[in-house]
Amino acid sequence: MKMEEKPLSGPDNTRLEALVQDIYSELVEDACLGLCFEVHRAVKQGYFFLDETDQDSIKEFEIVDQPGVDIFGQVFNQWKNKECECPNCKRLIAASRFAPHLEKCLGMGRNSSRIANRRLASNNNISKSESDQEDNDDLNDNDWSYGAEKKSKKRRSDKNQNSPRRSKSLKHKNGELGTSISSDPYKPYNYNTGVSYESLGPNEVRLLLTTQCGVISEHTKKMCTRSHRCPQHTDDQRRAIRLYLLGPSALTLPDADVGGDCFDVPTDGQALLSRMQWEDSPDISPSDSASSKASTNHSDSRRPKKKKKSALSMNSGGGGVNLTGVGSSSFQSNISLSTKKKKPKTAAPLVPSIYDQLN
Amino acid sequence: MSPAGCSHVNGYKVDNWKQNLRVIYQCFVWSGTAETRRRKVLQSDAGWTDLAKSCICHMCGAHLNRLHSCLYCVFFGCFTKKHIHEHAKNKRHNLAIDLLYGGIYCFVCQDYIYDKDLEQIAKEEQRKAWKLQGIGEKYTTWEPTKRELELLRHNPKRRKITTNCTIGLRGLINLGNTCFMNCIVQALTHTPLLRDFFLSDRHKCEMQSNSCLVCEMSQLFQEFYSGHRSPHIPFRLLHLVWTHARHLAGYEQQDAHEFLIAALDVLHRHCKGDTIRDDNGKKTNNPNHCNCIIDQIFTGGLQSDVTCQVCHGVSTTIDPFWDISLDLPGSSTPFWPLSPGGDSGTVNGESHLSGSTTLTDCLRRFTRPEHLGSSAKIKCGGCHSYQESTKQLTMKKLPIVACFHLKRFEHSAKLRRKITTYVSFPLELDMTPFMASSKESRMNGQYQQSVDILNNDNKYSLFAVVNHQGTLESGHYTSFIRQHKDQWFKCDDAIITKASIKDVLDSEGYLLFYHKQFLEYE
Numbered sequence: 001m002k003m004e005e006k007p008l009s010g011p012d013n014t015r016l017e018a019l020v021q022d023i024y025s026e027l028v029e030d031a032c033l034g035l036c037f038e039v040h041r042a043v044k045q046g047y048f049f050l051d052e053t054d055q056d057s058i059k060e061f062e063i064v065d066q067p068g069v070d071i072f073g074q075v076f077n078q079w080k081n082k083e084c085e086c087p088n089c090k091r092l093i094a095a096s097r098f099a100p101h102l103e104k105c106l107g108m109g110r111n112s113s114r115i116a117n118r119r120l121a122s123n124n125n126i127s128k129s130e131s132d133q134e135d136n137d138d139l140n141d142n143d144w145s146y147g148a149e150k151k152s153k154k155r156r157s158d159k160n161q162n163s164p165r166r167s168k169s170l171k172h173k174n175g176e177l178g179t180s181i182s183s184d185p186y187k188p189y190n191y192n193t194g195v196s197y198e199s200l201g202p203n204e205v206r207l208l209l210t211t212q213c214g215v216i217s218e219h220t221k222k223m224c225t226r227s228h229r230c231p232q233h234t235d236d237q238r239r240a241i242r243l244y245l246l247g248p249s250a251l252t253l254p255d256a257d258v259g260g261d262c263f264d265v266p267t268d269g270q271a272l273l274s275r276m277q278w279e280d281s282p283d284i285s286p287s288d289s290a291s292s293k294a295s296t297n298h299s300d301s302r303r304p305k306k307k308k309k310s311a312l313s314m315n316s317g318g319g320g321v322n323l324t325g326v327g328s329s330s331f332q333s334n335i336s337l338s339t340k341k342k343k344p345k346t347a348a349p350l351v352p353s354i355y356d357q358l359n
Numbered sequence: 360m361s362p363a364g365c366s367h368v369n370g371y372k373v374d375n376w377k378q379n380l381r382v383i384y385q386c387f388v389w390s391g392t393a394e395t396r397r398r399k400v401l402q403s404d405a406g407w408t409d410l411a412k413s414c415i416c417h418m419c420g421a422h423l424n425r426l427h428s429c430l431y432c433v434f435f436g437c438f439t440k441k442h443i444h445e446h447a448k449n450k451r452h453n454l455a456i457d458l459l460y461g462g463i464y465c466f467v468c469q470d471y472i473y474d475k476d477l478e479q480i481a482k483e484e485q486r487k488a489w490k491l492q493g494i495g496e497k498y499t500t501w502e503p504t505k506r507e508l509e510l511l512r513h514n515p516k517r518r519k520i521t522t523n524c525t526i527g528l529r530g531l532i533n534l535g536n537t538c539f540m541n542c543i544v545q546a547l548t549h550t551p552l553l554r555d556f557f558l559s560d561r562h563k564c565e566m567q568s569n570s571c572l573v574c575e576m577s578q579l580f581q582e583f584y585s586g587h588r589s590p591h592i593p594f595r596l597l598h599l600v601w602t603h604a605r606h607l608a609g610y611e612q613q614d615a616h617e618f619l620i621a622a623l624d625v626l627h628r629h630c631k632g633d634t635i636r637d638d639n640g641k642k643t644n645n646p647n648h649c650n651c652i653i654d655q656i657f658t659g660g661l662q663s664d665v666t667c668q669v670c671h672g673v674s675t676t677i678d679p680f681w682d683i684s685l686d687l688p689g690s691s692t693p694f695w696p697l698s699p700g701g702d703s704g705t706v707n708g709e710s711h712l713s714g715s716t717t718l719t720d721c722l723r724r725f726t727r728p729e730h731l732g733s734s735a736k737i738k739c740g741g742c743h744s745y746q747e748s749t750k751q752l753t754m755k756k757l758p759i760v761a762c763f764h765l766k767r768f769e770h771s772a773k774l775r776r777k778i779t780t781y782v783s784f785p786l787e788l789d790m791t792p793f794m795a796s797s798k799e800s801r802m803n804g805q806y807q808q809s810v811d812i813l814n815n816d817n818k819y820s821l822f823a824v825v826n827h828q829g830t831l832e833s834g835h836y837t838s839f840i841r842q843h844k845d846q847w848f849k850c851d852d853a854i855i856t857k858a859s860i861k862d863v864l865d866s867e868g869y870l871l872f873y874h875k876q877f878l879e880y881e
Contacts, residue, residue, distance in 0.1 A: 033460065034460060037460050037462055037471070040471060044471075045502070050511060057516075057519070058521065061518065065857045070530065070854050071528060071856060072525055074588060079530075079589070082592055084592045087595060087598045096535055097534075097535055098535060099536060099597065102534075102594075103601075103608065106598075106602070108605065
């Protein structure tokens, strides 16, 4: 079609319109042709089928938007029993307790140096079962399960961090109690929670009472495993239990027994210091309701603080204890240690369920 | 010979066929503008010159109708009227090229064919033309190779990610106060560029041991796109981060922002295998010029100008940054008033409900000129003495992903607390007023800059928000992430639920992640 030299506009606009129409249809045709080529090429090269999916797959992965379930249609909070293998020690750890385990496992964080020091200090005198039992901390670290984290976590006080271990190591120092308390490292409640006096013979009971407070908790019906200076129970209570368990002759034991001051036998300063700290601190137990975890905020720790510096920013804020840069003394995992001693537990595995209820 | 080609092409591939073909493409198919076409024609072979000027069918004179050019001789014929077919039959010239899209037609096969060598030339010429036209690189969709096609055919089970699909979303188990890590992981896995990088397997690991964080990141993306519904347990990630960023190690509640920076740092360090090699094949190991994916996505440049009050000489430094930490009103450092003579009005259309602070306000404060005071005199190179000065921060280069950190946790000497002031942030953000270039034009007297709607360089879209609930000592992190353009999801550790845009914009906001809207090829 030769382009003719005719005026485009004028009284008769049909020609202009016709031209516009031509141009428009040409453009549309070209665009369609391009699409045709694309499809043609895809079919010829063999990748046209890639776009296909079956209806079932699409239905399977559809997003669910209903209250009470997540986008997969699953009910909340059903993931309590997930486990994972620690890359360091290869043990199977409950997922919600992996972080505290890893901290100890790797020897990082604030507690590990203290634990290590303590281990070194008492390493000379300790039998193997002691160190095995120390590993039990991981199994007993149920304080930081998912549910608990939701509640307010004020900084815990520096209490009892050493004393349970102190008495534990002392038990072994004496050598006699190694067998009375079951030395199976994987029975959680044995070494540091409470002792059921019914299962022990009279001699064992006597030996126990030389080093432990021994007052039977109404709550769990077990003997308190703390020292004679245990603040939760009075001397009268201790006297009474000895009277009850061992007869009138037992009354002389607690006073005459140097073991009452068993704490002081190791002369290293750390034990002394930790004992002093333990005496002053209040009592918290994991079986208490979560709200009572709001203990006094011992923000001024007795240990010197190490400022925590991050690599690129000084904003080490956040919902965390590291705010004040408390490097050395830590309060949180101490709680896990100390609370183990505080109230005898029935069985550690049950504790997560308590949190479920609290949730 | 490719499967879609044909044997008849072989007859063509003789003598100087490549050059001839190129000329055809250059002159008649993709010659850019008419101007370039004319110019090209003048440069090319004289024999083509006359005919090139009149690109019409030799038989009917039409210049539309799907004009084709014979590959063997100088002949144009239209397709619709079969003129090119006649020519092919008469002269036994079996190949012709469509002048509109460059497809090659074989008259023996009676179909368009796709020969690898011919297509190669076509692509090269097309790129050249685009460059001439100023378009630069254009996006082309992925095409599988022969081998890949085979693999795909053998594995027909595929998941298509549609808009209503859960693939790409997954919960994360809390390992014990690790909600801060979970939120950052959610934000990173929903960063589009990062996702594309890892899903296309671009990381080439050069670390001998098993402790490469980038590999673990890659694995994380595989987990997220696996289609599994149960939440993922990121214990390996935690382990790796703690081993490589010792200052973070320790079981306690931590700051999400701190974790982000540490994670980016470790990823950046481990990305050594992916740096761009220069022309000699050597790796550009310059730490200031790292080209790893982390730097490409997250690194921006912050320009700091210190102006001497006496001689008005300006000393400029540019520092790289991964995030922008913004002070909030209510902190011990004064927030209001903003800079004198600053931009007024809402730049980004945020809601100014009864004086609530907006993100733009915070940015304006961040980029305001600050008088350093007589106690902080700077040695001026011009005056050769200590003088008072003003300092101003602006953005020299914006990263593809801009992370804004609202400084809600105050640790001054007197108090430690969380600032819970509501800061409204927009879905779309224009960073133009805060750029160094804008500042320059402002100083040159152009005060009221009209917002250039067509300039897309500095436009950002929100895609992830990390929130903190609770107090300074203890709290919980959750995040909102964006998937499929307009769908938002709330990520609370293992629980992923759908969220509305209103939920997102009404949330307190602690870390805000914005993604550049338009990405250009370099």
